[in-house]
Amino acid sequence: MAHPASTGPVDPVTPPALEAVDGPVAPTYNILDQKQAHAALDHEFATARENGTSLSAIIADVTALKAVNDEMSHDDGNILLGVVQEVLTVVQDTLRLDEGDNGRPADTISVSEIDYKPFEALKGLAKKASAGRVGGDEFLITLPETDEAGAQAVAERVGEVTEKHLAGPHGDKYRALGINVGLALGTATIEPDMATSSDLLRVADKRMYNNKMSQVRPLSEEQIQHFILGLQHLTKANVRPRDVPRTIEWLGHQGVKEILELDLSGLESV
Numbered sequence: 631m632a633h634p635a636s637t638g639p640v641d642p643v644t645p646p647a648l649e650a651v652d653g654p655v656a657p658t659y660n661i662l663d664q665k666q667a668h669a670a671l672d673h674e675f676a677t678a679r680e681n682g683t684s685l686s687a688i689i690a691d692v693t694a695l696k697a698v699n700d701e702m703s704h705d706d707g708n709i710l711l712g713v714v715q716e717v718l719t720v721v722q723d724t725l726r727l728d729e730g731d732n733g734r735p736a737d738t739i740s741v742s743e744i745d746y747k748p749f750e751a752l753k754g755l756a757k758k759a760s761a762g763r764v765g766g767d768e769f770l771i772t773l774p775e776t777d778e779a780g781a782q783a784v785a786e787r788v789g790e791v792t793e794k795h796l797a798g799p800h801g802d803k804y805r806a807l808g809i810n811v812g813l814a815l816g817t818a819t820i821e822p823d824m825a826t827s828s829d830l831l832r833v834a835d836k837r838m839y840n841n842k843m844s845q846v847r848p849l850s851e852e853q854i855q856h857f858i859l860g861l862q863h864l865t866k867a868n869v870r871p872r873d874v875p876r877t878i879e880w881l882g883h884q885g886v887k888e889i890l891e892l893d894l895s896g897l898e899s900v
Contacts, residue, residue, distance in 0.1 A: 661722065662761065670762070671772045683775050684776060685772075686776045686781035687781075687834050688817050693810065693811065701807050713795045716795075721771070724753055725759035725784070748790065755776060755780055755783070756773040756784075758775075759771065759774070788815065789815050814841040815838060816834045817837060
């Protein structure tokens with residue numbers, strides 16, 4: 631994923647509010663924008679190296695966002711993004727709480743239906759945790775002084791709660807259109823051979839991609855091979871297996887269906 635150069639570290643404990651979605655209702659979420667999120671990660675990476683402490687990162691990607699935009703509406707797409715940003719605000723605020731703190735996290739959210747109770751076990755896990763939106767459908771969670779097990783615990787909770795709310799009132803409509811909405815997550819923890827925060831992100835991004843690829847598995851292995859061959863036949867270009875998830879999102883359910891129905895007899899297999 632792209633990692634723009636930062637102009638210096640920001641305070642990851644008190645990030646400024648960010649207007650999250652366009653539309654008639656635009657809640658304010660206490661998460662970072664792209665530049666701030668990468669600057670915070672750079673700062674925490676340097677701190678971890680200096681102090682010899684751990685650092686983990688989570689990349690989260692909203693699957694099927696383009697299909698929702700194309701086959702439903704951009705308002706529906708904004709609803710998906712809003713749900714993810716609500717969840718990340720709740721988990722970020724919970725991570726920063728003291729273990730004995732009985733206060734409700736994420737009071738900064740103006741509109742929220744997210745149940746914060748599943749995150750209570752994460753209280754105090756990462757006092758300087760930060761979350762931010764780093765792309766159209768990608769989000770970054772930075773977890774200072776957090777090991778691999780801690781990052782996995784956070785990712786699991788984020789995935790479970792997000793998917794529950796993404797199904798929401800639109801669940802039946804998604805399924806009727808054949809849209810597989812979800813959240814793909816990848817975690818990474820700092821290693822001695824990592825020179826910069828970009829190395830940490832690269833590992834998290836690769837794991838996120840593998841997770842996302844597994845969510846494409848409503849297509850069988852044979853269908854994926856047929857899909858790649860069909861794309862190569864139509865575009866006259868080489869298609870890699872790693873291109874499949876994004877291409878499926880871009881084409882939408884109907885486009886994928888049309889390619890799977892192509893008669894490719896006589897063409898060489900991938």
